[in-house]
Amino acid sequence: xHASLPEVDSLIARLADAxxxxxxxxxxxxxxxxxxxxxxxxxxxxxxxxxxxxTLDISFYRDDFSRIGxxxxxxxxNLPFDLxxxxxxxxxxxxxxxxxxxxxxxxxxxxxxPASIRLAVLVDRGGHxxxxxxxxxxxxxxxxxxxxxxxxxxxxxxxxxxxx
Amino acid sequence: xxxxxxxxxxxFTQADAPMTDNQVLLRAMEYASTFGLSLWxxxxxxxxxxxxxxxxxxxxxxxxxxxxxALAETVALATILQLARETGARVHLARLSTSxxxxxxxxxxxxxxxxxxxxxxxxVHLSENDLISFDSHLHLVPPLRSLRDRDAIREALRDxxxxxxxxxxxxxxxDVKQVPFGESAPGASGVELLLPLTLKWAREMDVPLMxxxxxxxxxxxxxxxxxxxxxxxxGWADLCVFDEAAEWIVGPRTLTSQGNNTPFxxxxxxxxxxxTLIDGHIDFEAPHSP
Amino acid sequence: xxxxxxQDGRLRHLLTLDGLPRATLMEILDTAESFMDVGEREVKKVxxxxxxxxxxxxxxxxTRTRTTFEIAxxxxxxxxxxxxxxxxxxxKGEAILDTVDNLAAMHADMFIVRHSQSGAAHFIARHVAxxxxxxxxxxxxxxHPTQGLLDMFTIRRFKGAFHNLTVGIVGxxxxxxxxxxxxxxxxxxxxPEVRVIAPKTLLPAGVEQMGVKVFHNLDAGLAxxxxxxxxxxxxxxxxxxxxxxxxxxxxxxGLTSEKLALAKPDAIVMHPGPMNRGVEIDSEVADxxxxxxLPQVTYGIAVRMAVMxxxxxxxxx
Amino acid sequence: xxxxxxxxRVIDPMSAxxxxxxxxxxxxxxxxxxxxxxxxRANRTLDATGLVxxxxxxxxxxxLREPGFEYRATLESEMLAAAAGGITSLACPPxxxxxxxxxxxxxxxxxxxxxxxxxxxxxxGAMTQKLECRMLT
Numbered sequence: 001x002h003a004s005l006p007e008v009d010s011l012i013a014r015l016a017d018a019x020x021x022x023x024x025x026x027x028x029x030x031x032x033x034x035x036x037x038x039x040x041x042x043x044x045x046x047x048x049x050x051x052x053x054x055t056l057d058i059s060f061y062r063d064d065f066s067r068i069g070x071x072x073x074x075x076x077x078n079l080p081f082d083l084x085x086x087x088x089x090x091x092x093x094x095x096x097x098x099x100x101x102x103x104x105x106x107x108x109x110x111x112x113x114p115a116s117i118r119l120a121v122l123v124d125r126g127g128h129x130x131x132x133x134x135x136x137x138x139x140x141x142x143x144x145x146x147x148x149x150x151x152x153x154x155x156x157x158x159x160x161x162x163x164x
Numbered sequence: 165x166x167x168x169x170x171x172x173x174x175x176f177t178q179a180d181a182p183m184t185d186n187q188v189l190l191r192a193m194e195y196a197s198t199f200g201l202s203l204w205x206x207x208x209x210x211x212x213x214x215x216x217x218x219x220x221x222x223x224x225x226x227x228x229x230x231x232x233x234a235l236a237e238t239v240a241l242a243t244i245l246q247l248a249r250e251t252g253a254r255v256h257l258a259r260l261s262t263s264x265x266x267x268x269x270x271x272x273x274x275x276x277x278x279x280x281x282x283x284x285x286x287x288v289h290l291s292e293n294d295l296i297s298f299d300s301h302l303h304l305v306p307p308l309r310s311l312r313d314r315d316a317i318r319e320a321l322r323d324x325x326x327x328x329x330x331x332x333x334x335x336x337x338x339d340v341k342q343v344p345f346g347e348s349a350p351g352a353s354g355v356e357l358l359l360p361l362t363l364k365w366a367r368e369m370d371v372p373l374m375x376x377x378x379x380x381x382x383x384x385x386x387x388x389x390x391x392x393x394x395x396x397x398x399g400w401a402d403l404c405v406f407d408e409a410a411e412w413i414v415g416p417r418t419l420t421s422q423g424n425n426t427p428f429x430x431x432x433x434x435x436x437x438x439x440t441l442i443d444g445h446i447d448f449e450a451p452h453s454p
Numbered sequence: 455x456x457x458x459x460x461q462d463g464r465l466r467h468l469l470t471l472d473g474l475p476r477a478t479l480m481e482i483l484d485t486a487e488s489f490m491d492v493g494e495r496e497v498k499k500v501x502x503x504x505x506x507x508x509x510x511x512x513x514x515x516x517t518r519t520r521t522t523f524e525i526a527x528x529x530x531x532x533x534x535x536x537x538x539x540x541x542x543x544x545x546k547g548e549a550i551l552d553t554v555d556n557l558a559a560m561h562a563d564m565f566i567v568r569h570s571q572s573g574a575a576h577f578i579a580r581h582v583a584x585x586x587x588x589x590x591x592x593x594x595x596x597x598h599p600t601q602g603l604l605d606m607f608t609i610r611r612f613k614g615a616f617h618n619l620t621v622g623i624v625g626x627x628x629x630x631x632x633x634x635x636x637x638x639x640x641x642x643x644x645x646p647e648v649r650v651i652a653p654k655t656l657l658p659a660g661v662e663q664m665g666v667k668v669f670h671n672l673d674a675g676l677a678x679x680x681x682x683x684x685x686x687x688x689x690x691x692x693x694x695x696x697x698x699x700x701x702x703x704x705x706x707x708g709l710t711s712e713k714l715a716l717a718k719p720d721a722i723v724m725h726p727g728p729m730n731r732g733v734e735i736d737s738e739v740a741d742x743x744x745x746x747x748l749p750q751v752t753y754g755i756a757v758r759m760a761v762m763x764x765x766x767x768x769x770x771x
Numbered sequence: 772x773x774x775x776x777x778x779x780r781v782i783d784p785m786s787a788x789x790x791x792x793x794x795x796x797x798x799x800x801x802x803x804x805x806x807x808x809x810x811x812r813a814n815r816t817l818d819a820t821g822l823v824x825x826x827x828x829x830x831x832x833x834x835l836r837e838p839g840f841e842y843r844a845t846l847e848s849e850m851l852a853a854a855a856g857g858i859t860s861l862a863c864p865p866x867x868x869x870x871x872x873x874x875x876x877x878x879x880x881x882x883x884x885x886x887x888x889x890x891x892x893x894x895x896g897a898m899t900q901k902l903e904c905r906m907l908t
Contacts, residue, residue, distance in 0.1 A: 061502075258831070258832065346572060373823070385829045395826050406822060421849060423849075
């Protein structure tokens with residue numbers, strides 16, 4: 001049914017258009033490693049944000065840590081701005097169960113107390129397990145539970161979605 | 165000593181208690197030789213061995229275990245041999261462990277000194293290398309030494325420098341072994357392993373069965389000065405009937421001793437006793453015997 | 455078989471650095487790197503070990519080491535219980551194993567063990583239930599693996615790599631578990647020249663077999679060193695006829711600015727602490743520009759967090 | 772008690788004997804090796820086919836833990852263990868509690884051992900009183 005998945009660039013452009021009205025110069029964009037950072041980088045450029053891009057690695061906050069252990073390549077989180085009282089736009093590639101977003105919000109609060117967090121995702125694939133919904137979604141798809149939808153980046157920087 | 169001899173003592177020894185005073189040792193030799201008695205001495209210089217729990221070599225260094233140098237044996241041995249020469253005392257050297265010590269005994273025997281010596285059966289097979297897991301069952305007296313020492317023991321058994329093999333059986337409760345290596349009580353249970361460990365050495369060294377059995381029968385009987393260890397018509401009916409090929413695994417269920425403290429726990433042994441006759445009576449009969 | 459690794463090569467206990475593969479050491483150092491920034495956050499905490507119980511079992515007192523483990527465990531959100539057994543049940547004759555069994559019954563997930571006997575951590579590790587990990591926080595003269603790792607972390611931070619270094623370890627190697635752990639780590643990580651520099655009375659038998667070069671002269675030993683590690687000299691060593699006096703030791707083996715000048719100009723100076731100023735190291739050097747002794751302490755927390763995180767991961771209680 | 776040990780490989784190092792032959796035991800002594808003595812009627816015949824028949828073993832150091840360490844092992848169990856190991860004579864070191872430094876202690880141990888199954892027990896005497904290396908015994 002998803003024989004041809006939508007083209008990523010147009011999804012990101014659509015997202016940027018939706019986000020633009022709520023953006024202020026004090027809003028910080030934060031991408032979640034790894035795919036969320038790729039999407040956030042594009043949005044950051046398209047929306048010409050004043051603040052530098054933030055990145056989060058949520059490995060230390062995963063709720064399945066005691067089952068699967070530590071991810072072998074944890075990247076340090078990088079939030080080059082003060083979080084206190086700030087509006088945050090959190091960006092991820094695919095929203096599925098909501099657990100990654102939950103972990104990311106926990107981590108954000110360990111750096112400070114933001115005024116607000118909004119969530120933007122490239123794809124909302126359904127299958128939510130937590131009361132977490134995107135404020136902005138590039139596309140909403142009903143992907144069966146046994147399937148995975150993945151964002152990958154080619155050597156030339158081109159982003160593509162695939163179903164497995 | 166003379167009174168104890170009348171009560172039935174065959175020889176005199178400090179066992180593993182320290183020999184702290186060479187003057188006392190000299191007097192003991194003089195006194196023993198007055199009555200023609202034997203002294204069994206385990207050579208270990210108390211100050212050089214002080215505080216040690218393992219052979220002072222590369223393995224103990226790596227594991228951080230306080231060491232007992234080979235010198236503790238050879239320095240004490242030199243003293244004992246010299247005192248024995250001077251006093252003419254009959255000396256049996258117990259539980260030798262070092263290559264150098266065996267060389268000294270070999271030389272002393274060649275010079276005509278009437279000394280005998282033994283080693284304990286675990287030292288024929290194990291070395292400091294086995295300590296790597298800190299298993300307190302390997303905490304023995306004297307300590308397990310280097311592979312070179314172990315190989316010298318195996319050779320000295322073959323060439324006759326070593327007169328007898330013994331078990332140095334020391335059964336202890338598990339709770340004195342269930343502590344870190346350095347705090348554990350030394351010693352291993354061994355009466356039931358003496359025969360299979362001797363057979364193992366003989367197989368590995370290609371030594372005839374007859375020579376191997378000699379090391380645990382008539383030769384120790386001579387050191388002890390008893391008419392045992394041989395099969396002569398009219399002599400004591402003390403016999404051992406064993407299957408040299410029987411396989412068994414060392415463990416609490418296969419050992420009769422209350423001491424399960426052996427470094428050979430779970431090892432496969434070849435050779436098992438079927439019957440032991442003492443004074444013409446079957447004192448032991450294995451459940452699996454025909 | 456290495457009792458520290460699971461069948462699929464994951465860290466099961468941390469007892470010694472002897473025999474751990476290079477990849478495992480690098481994994482710990484890399485993980486520690488990612489924990490470095492946690493200490494700089496407003497909430498110096500990540501929820502990784504939430505709900506886990508970590509027991510500091512100190513059969514030999516050491517406030518310093520115990521505190522760094524405690525901070526590391528708390529930054530991982532674990533519950534930490536400190537037991538100074540040297541002054542409690544052990545003196546009443548309660549066996550180690552009884553203590554361990556009792557704590558295991560209280561649903562411990564990890565034991566941090568310090569003991570005066572070499573091999574004590576191995577002994578405890580052999581007896582714990584499969585879900586419990588043991589970290590050796592120093593056993594006798596044998597090993598102090600987290601100290602060895604934090605020293606490697608420090609060296610990597612200041613020197614970048616290991617393959618081109620000359621490292622000199624100066625002092626009481628004989629009694630030092632720290633030195634043993636450092637030697638194993640340095641040789642495993644590919645340091646081409648590890649030196650031990652000490653009088654013969656402070657070197658263990660056959661120390662060369664651990665892959666080090668032996669020096670009995672400080673000047674010769676320091677020449678060309680990139681890293682100089684000073685070991686603590688315990689006062690009681692003066693009583694055992696190993697050294698005539700602290701003054702004489704300092705004169706021949708103490709690190710002063712003049713001696714340090716013999717090493718490479720950019721050499722760093724390390725010390726596992728606590729220091730005996732004026733015995734093994736001059737204050738001028740300890741507080742000088744080449745000293746990295748305080749960073750060592752800071753890094754110790756990230757390294758211990760890494761070890762605990764790697765041990766606890768994948769061992770569902 | 773007359774025992775016939777049949778068809779074993781008899782090895783006696785002292786007399787350099789190594790042959791498959793029968794052994795006859797009577798009244799605590801070896802009655803014959805090879806041909807049965809006249810009128811020998813065995814109470815018990817042991818089939819030693821494929822087995823080695825050798826002198827009982829002599830062990831120069833066996834701690835029986837008596838007196839003093841009975842909680843570690845009892846004389847009875849360790850005597851039996853020695854017999855299970857083929858040992859028929861053993862020397863027992865004096866590092867007991869108290870050490871074997873008085874005739875009474877030695878006699879007591881010998882008496883206790885005599886009444887149990889197991890090897891002949893030969894106590895070694897302490898060279899010095901209490902093994903303290905000060906006063907001779």
